[in-house]
Amino acid sequence: MDDNQIEVPPSFAALFTSPSGHRLTEPMATVRTRYELCEDMAQMLAEQAATALFKSGGSEREVLAKMEQALGAEGAVLEPREARWVVTRLAEILGWEPPADPSAGG
Numbered sequence: 001m002d003d004n005q006i007e008v009p010p011s012f013a014a015l016f017t018s019p020s021g022h023r024l025t026e027p028m029a030t031v032r033t034r035y036e037l038c039e040d041m042a043q044m045l046a047e048q049a050a051t052a053l054f055k056s057g058g059s060e061r062e063v064l065a066k067m068e069q070a071l072g073a074e075g076a077v078l079e080p081r082e083a084r085w086v087v088t089r090l091a092e093i094l095g096w097e098p099p100a101d102p103s104a105g106g
Helices: 010-016 028-056 060-071 080-094
Strands: none
Touching (some): 010 028
């Protein structure tokens, strides 16, 4: 029995789900650990993102794009799909428009 109380949201679990959507590609303990890291990262970056928006005078989308680029850079702790989830979560925390989905072709 898994006694860990952390609930992994479906949006994050989907990052580790087989293309058929029926099974995880990693053990649940790994998914949970990665989720905790990504959620913590999004929470920590909220203030930094708001400050970056204020200082840059740019758009929320530009700030999120730069953060995603940095989070998913080669040698970074996060995989690109996790970086995408973090900036989407960051936008949610800040009440910003979520970043455009690159797979949507637009």
